[in-house]
Amino acid sequence: MNAPLFWPARGAGASEAIVLALPKGRLLGELGPLLARAGIEPDPDFADESSRRLRFGTNERGLEVVRVRSFDVATFVAFGAAALGVVGSDVLAEFDYPELYAPLDLRLGRCRLSIAAPEADAASSDDGSRWSQVRVATKYPNITRRHFAARGVTADVVHLSGAMELAPSLGLSRLILDLVQTGSTLRANGLVEIEHVADVSARLIVNRTALKTRPDLLGAWIARFRAAVAG
Ligand SMILES: Nc1ncnc2c1ncn2[C@@H]1O[C@H](COP(=O)(O)OP(=O)(O)OP(=O)(O)O)[C@@H](O)[C@H]1O
Numbered sequence: 001m002n003a004p005l006f007w008p009a010r011g012a013g014a015s016e017a018i019v020l021a022l023p024k025g026r027l028l029g030e031l032g033p034l035l036a037r038a039g040i041e042p043d044p045d046f047a048d049e050s051s052r053r054l055r056f057g058t059n060e061r062g063l064e065v066v067r068v069r070s071f072d073v074a075t076f077v078a079f080g081a082a083a084l085g086v087v088g089s090d091v092l093a094e095f096d097y098p099e100l101y102a103p104l105d106l107r108l109g110r111c112r113l114s115i116a117a118p119e120a121d122a123a124s125s126d127d128g129s130r131w132s133q134v135r136v137a138t139k140y141p142n143i144t145r146r147h148f149a150a151r152g153v154t155a156d157v158v159h160l161s162g163a164m165e166l167a168p169s170l171g172l173s174r175l176i177l178d179l180v181q182t183g184s185t186l187r188a189n190g191l192v193e194i195e196h197v198a199d200v201s202a203r204l205i206v207n208r209t210a211l212k213t214r215p216d217l218l219g220a221w222i223a224r225f226r227a228a229v230a231g
């Protein structure tokens with residue numbers, strides 16, 4: 001009997017298959033060619049955005065993929081629900097989970113974390129460098145607090161899940177800390193970058209305990225991803 005093209009996901013309770021957590025949204029689109037180079041072909045339903053399934057088999061019997069929100073990829077892998085994942089380095093820095101090992105830069109989803117302010121404020125002589133406290137809207141409260149604390153400034157964080165760029169014009173905060181790639185979202189909202197915080201790209205992440213208990217299997221997957229990035 002021939003092997004099926006796509007092995008079915010085995011459902012809750014199955015423990016042998018390695019689970020790879022992938023982020024929905026913009027990274028998923030960029031990931032397709034890399035997964036193909038790594039020899040991973042998810043069940044066709046995976047690419048169907050109208051499908052309500054979240055867990056999918058692949059062409060590899062020992063590998064399943066799950067599709068979750070970008071921030072949740074780090075949580076699924078940190079808690080060992082998935083052994084492998086793909087996530088932006090912005091998310092890794094925000095959570096700083098000690099259980100996560102990030103052995104590989106996938107060289108996708110490249111952008112930066114920056115602080116931005118309204119154009120008019122950035123041009124004024126008061127550049128904010130003498131403030132002891134500042135209100136900042138962001139999806140990254142931990143990164144924001146750490147960044148300002150290192151400069152002796154207390155960040156009063158307004159935690160949003162998106163549309164940070166609206167905050168200054170509506171009086172919610174003076175500054176924002178967000179991702180910038182082309183800068184067009186900032187420009188469209190009258191904001192300018194005033195400080196670069198960190199470069200960002202997508203990373204392969206691995207649960208450290210899983211790596212200890214299944215070193216050969218996970219080591220082989222890391223090697224396949226490494227070859228896919230190089231090739
Ligand atoms: N403009 C961008 N250019 C390049 N990479 C980006 C950009 N925006 C986000 N990313 C990367 O993609 C990841 C996912 O971002 P995306 O906007 O798809 O999801 P999200 O809005 O954070 O998630 P959700 O929709 O679940 O809240 C980010 O964590 C970051 O690493």
Ligand SMILES: O=P(O)(O)OC[C@H]1O[C@H](OP(=O)(O)OP(=O)(O)O)[C@H](O)[C@@H]1O
Pocket residue numbers: 026162163178179180181182183184185186
């Ligand atoms: O500098 P740019 O090229 O304009 O990219 C930056 C934008 O990209 C991201 O949002 P995304 O488009 O992922 O939408 P989101 O609001 O769902 O996060 C980020 O939050 C910025 O808003």
